[in-house]
Amino acid sequence: MTLLSHDRYCDEIARQTDQLRKVVTSGADLAATVPTCPDWSLEQLVRHVGGALRWVELLVRTRSRENVRDEDVTGSAGPDATGDAPALDAWLAGAGEAVVSALREAGPDAAVWSWTGDATAGFWARRMTHEITVHRADATLAAGLPYEVAPEVAADAIDEWLDIVRFVQRVGASEKARELRGDGRGIHLHATDAPPELDAEWLVELAEDGVRWRRGHEKAAVALRGPLTEVLLAFYRRLPLDTPGLEVLGERELLEFWLERSTFG
Numbered sequence: 001m002t003l004l005s006h007d008r009y010c011d012e013i014a015r016q017t018d019q020l021r022k023v024v025t026s027g028a029d030l031a032a033t034v035p036t037c038p039d040w041s042l043e044q045l046v047r048h049v050g051g052a053l054r055w056v057e058l059l060v061r062t063r064s065r066e067n068v069r070d071e072d073v074t075g076s077a078g079p080d081a082t083g084d085a086p087a088l089d090a091w092l093a094g095a096g097e098a099v100v101s102a103l104r105e106a107g108p109d110a111a112v113w114s115w116t117g118d119a120t121a122g123f124w125a126r127r128m129t130h131e132i133t134v135h136r137a138d139a140t141l142a143a144g145l146p147y148e149v150a151p152e153v154a155a156d157a158i159d160e161w162l163d164i165v166r167f168v169q170r171v172g173a174s175e176k177a178r179e180l181r182g183d184g185r186g187i188h189l190h191a192t193d194a195p196p197e198l199d200a201e202w203l204v205e206l207a208e209d210g211v212r213w214r215r216g217h218e219k220a221a222v223a224l225r226g227p228l229t230e231v232l233l234a235f236y237r238r239l240p241l242d243t244p245g246l247e248v249l250g251e252r253e254l255l256e257f258w259l260e261r262s263t264f265g
Contacts, residue, residue, distance in 0.1 A: 004156055006108035009125035010100050012153055013053075016132035017096030020049065020139060024089045028143035031083065036138045036238045045142070046088055049135050051076040053095040056124050061102040064113050099128060116167055130157045137238050147229070151191075154232045155200045158189065161236060162204060162213045165262045169210050176261040182206035186220035187255055189235065191228035200228055204258070222250035235259075 004012070023042075024030070030043035037045055054076045058068055070076055075094075079087035106112070108122030116123065133149055134157065140147040149157075169177040187204040194200035203220055205212045224231055226246035233239040234246055237259055241248050248255060 003126065003159075004129075004152065006103070006122055006125055009122075009129045010103050012129045012150075013103070013125070013132060014096060014100050016129065016136055017053070017092060020046065020132060020136045021089050021092055023136070023139045023143050023145060024085055024092065026143060026145060028145070030085060030088070032142055034138050034142040036141055037135075042139060042142045043082060043088065045135060045138055046092060047078040049132060050078055050092045050095040052131060053099045053128060056128055057095070057099040057102045060099070060106050060110070060112050060121050060124055063106070063110060065111065065119075066113050067115075103128075126156070126160060129153065130160050133157050134233075134236050134238065137233055137236075141238065147233075149229055149232070151194050151198055151200065151228055154228045155191070155194065155198055157232055158202060158235060159215075161262070162202070162211070164264060166211045166213070168264060174263050176263050179261050180206055180211050180258065181208055183208070185251070185254055186218070186222075187258055188218060188220035188223040189231055190217070190223055190225040191231050192225055193227045206254075206258075220250070222248065222252060222255045224248055224255060237262075 024046055028042060030041065032042050034040050034042055034045050040048065055068065055070065055073045058073050078091050081087060103121055103125045106121035108120060108125065110121040111119060112121045112124060113119055114123045133153060137147050165177055165180065168174045169180055172178065184205055184207050189202040191200035199215050201215060201217045203214055203216060203218045224234060224246065230239060230243055230245050234241055234243065241255070
């Protein structure tokens with residue numbers, strides 16, 4: 001399995017930012033609660049994304065070898081006024097442009113602090129791509145707008161999520177993730193509408209020593225089948241398993257066990 005190129009990640013950050021901006025300027029209620037992130041309003045979610053982009057921009061531009069504090073990131077909080085869609089849109093646009101510029105200038109191999117073993121600008125290009133990909137889904141669901149994502153980006157988002165869960169389990173960053181162990185039973189993800197060359201199927205095994213995963217068509221204790229976008233959002237806990245178009249075949253409780261415990265930490 002091959003990651004997307006650094007340039008593609010940069011392009012996708014720009015594209016995803018523009019699409020999130022369209023939600024901001026759609027006339028949606030910025031004060032509305034985001035159902036998939038109920039602690040946030042739509043505006044708070046957008047501010048979270050824009051703040052994260054500006055934080056990563058500072059890390060990458062300065063080639064920081066250590067974490068940087070939120071208070072050291074200029075403009076990370078966003079515009080002073082709340083409910084001002086044009087100001088929020090302009091601020092988000094600036095954040096997207098700044099981080100893409102920093103990532104392109106750095107290149108994928110530049111040494112930059114990260115919370116994983118991959119301390120490179122390339123890590124942050126991938127991470128920010130999927131940060132926006134998933135949070136844009138949160139925003140569109142809150143605004144009642146349609147959501148689309150390129151198949152190769154959706155598939156890579158699933159890969160990255162599996163890598164993150166495996167990492168936080170290995171370093172003990174999450175008590176819940178530590179529980180994702182077992183007798184080797186597996187979860188099969190099967191995207192029914194993806195082009196064959198994408199190989200959009202996964203096997204996730206809960207072994208005694210932790211999570212293992214690989215791409216491919218293999219039998220498992222439970223399978224989640226459906227269109228790739230819906231599989232992505234269900235696996236990220238953005239859509240319920242009973243969403244029309246999705247099928248759960250086999251031991252549903254094993255899939256629910258995973259969904260309840262798969263976490264950043």
